[in-house]
Amino acid sequence: MNVENTFTFDFFQYTIVSHVFTFGYAAMAAGLVYFVLTSKNSLPRYQLSSTLSAVVMLSAFLELLVISQKWDSAFSWDGEAFSPTGTLFSNGYRYMNWTIDVPVLLLQMLIVLGVTGAAFRRGWIVFTVAGLGMIYTGYAGQFYEVERSAPFWIWGSISTVFFLVILVLVYRTVYGNVGRLPAEVRPLVKAVWWLLLVSWMLYPGAYLMPAIWDSADGVVARQITYTIADVTSKVVYGILLAVIARKVSKHEGHDEAVASDVTMPRGGITDVAAPGRAA
Numbered sequence: 001m002n003v004e005n006t007f008t009f010d011f012f013q014y015t016i017v018s019h020v021f022t023f024g025y026a027a028m029a030a031g032l033v034y035f036v037l038t039s040k041n042s043l044p045r046y047q048l049s050s051t052l053s054a055v056v057m058l059s060a061f062l063e064l065l066v067i068s069q070k071w072d073s074a075f076s077w078d079g080e081a082f083s084p085t086g087t088l089f090s091n092g093y094r095y096m097n098w099t100i101d102v103p104v105l106l107l108q109m110l111i112v113l114g115v116t117g118a119a120f121r122r123g124w125i126v127f128t129v130a131g132l133g134m135i136y137t138g139y140a141g142q143f144y145e146v147e148r149s150a151p152f153w154i155w156g157s158i159s160t161v162f163f164l165v166i167l168v169l170v171y172r173t174v175y176g177n178v179g180r181l182p183a184e185v186r187p188l189v190k191a192v193w194w195l196l197l198v199s200w201m202l203y204p205g206a207y208l209m210p211a212i213w214d215s216a217d218g219v220v221a222r223q224i225t226y227t228i229a230d231v232t233s234k235v236v237y238g239i240l241l242a243v244i245a246r247k248v249s250k251h252e253g254h255d256e257a258v259a260s261d262v263t264m265p266r267g268g269i270t271d272v273a274a275p276g277r278a279a
């Protein structure tokens with residue numbers, strides 16, 4: 001049972017959540033187009049990362065569409081407010097979506113940062129095991145969020161231990177590999193760490209929201225938090241990795257990466273476009 005089902009919502013609260021969900025799945029659909037169409041701009045060894053971003057986009061698109069439909073059917077206007085219909089809204093779908101997305105997002109990082117061999121296999125195993133441990137213990141805990149009894153706190157704490165393991169390994173992966181990459185992408189690689197840290201921290205924040213702000217407004221804040229977390233940890237993160245992959249590919253002379261660089265001045269075009277110059 002999630003706290004969403006324990007409140008009635010005024011027109012603004014209900015509608016804002018509805019709109020936020022729509023933004024969420026629209027962003028995933030948009031991301032899907034971007035990742036499919038730009039994957040060839042990088043060397044073949046990085047293209048799997050774009051494919052994996054597309055997998056993340058499709059799974060999140062479907063999950064957010066379902067959750068949005070649940071929201072619509074879980075509440076109806078009774079003349080004064082949107083009140084529960086008896087059909088339950090559930091954040092549990094999110095956890096099932098993370099089962100796919102968390103291991104895949106971390107795998108993408110290993111690919112783009114050029115981790116290979118035994119380090120790649122070890123990283124992939126630790127990320128997957130710790131990721132699933134984090135998700136399923138959190139999933140167990142969220143069933144107790146209404147009463148916030150012991151299991152809510154115990155499962156939440158165990159989940160946090162797995163989360164810390166992941167963060168340590170992400171930090172080591174980023175800072176252990178940044179030096180091998182071309183100088184121009186190093187700030188972007190460090191940005192991967194900061195983006196992941198900040199965007200992933202929003203999820204435990206959303207888990208704790210019922211304990212911090214147990215009201216209809218708290219529900220609105222929680223769904224906005226989840227949506228910001230989803231768009232930053234999946235779409236923005238995927239774009240950042242795609243840009244790093246393209247820049248490294250360009251550095252290594254990959255034709256498509258050179259040709260698709262929109263920031264490179266091209267003689268003829270610059271001449272025509274330059275204002276105040278005789279043709």
Ligand code: RET
Nearest residue numbers: 101138156159160163200203204207233
């Ligand atoms: C839970 C339970 C409470 C404690 C912690 C949690 C962490 C969740 C995280 C989820 C990340 C999800 C991502 C999904 C992208 O698709 C499970 C809420 C620490 C970090 C990145």
